[in-house]
Amino acid sequence: MNRILVVEDDLLMLRVIEMILRREGYEADTVMNGKEAALSLKMNTYDLMLIDLKLPFLDLKEMVEQLRASQSARYFPVLVILISSFLESSVSSWFGIDADEFVHKPVSPYDLAGKVNRLLGYGRVEV
Secondary structure: OOEEEEEOOOHHHHHHHHHHHHHOOOEEEEEOOHHHHHHHHHHOOOOEEEEEOOOOOOOHHHHHHHHHHHOOOOOOOEEEEEOOOOOHHHHHHHHOOOOOEEEEOOOOHHHHHHHHHHHOOOOOOOO
């Protein structure tokens, strides 16, 4: 079973994302800030990480860099959750984030499940 770390500071959004991922058959660990995420990355191995663009306690670029370093040399996809006013190209250039995929808030279950499944190499979407 693939293990996903979800970093989101809005508790309701965190629970919705967790529900979508579990329904798709993934194991989801959830944390609410960058410090908790950094600790989880040191203690666990993940197959994918979903990160909210606006996180407290840690710069997102720094977190993505830590994440990639902590997961050895293997491919590790990162999906960034955006508020709707940010354009994907702007996030990469302004914040210097090397994300594999983006999903916009409010999160569509079908869109989120489809992107996670694609990043992890699955074709199913059971929303």
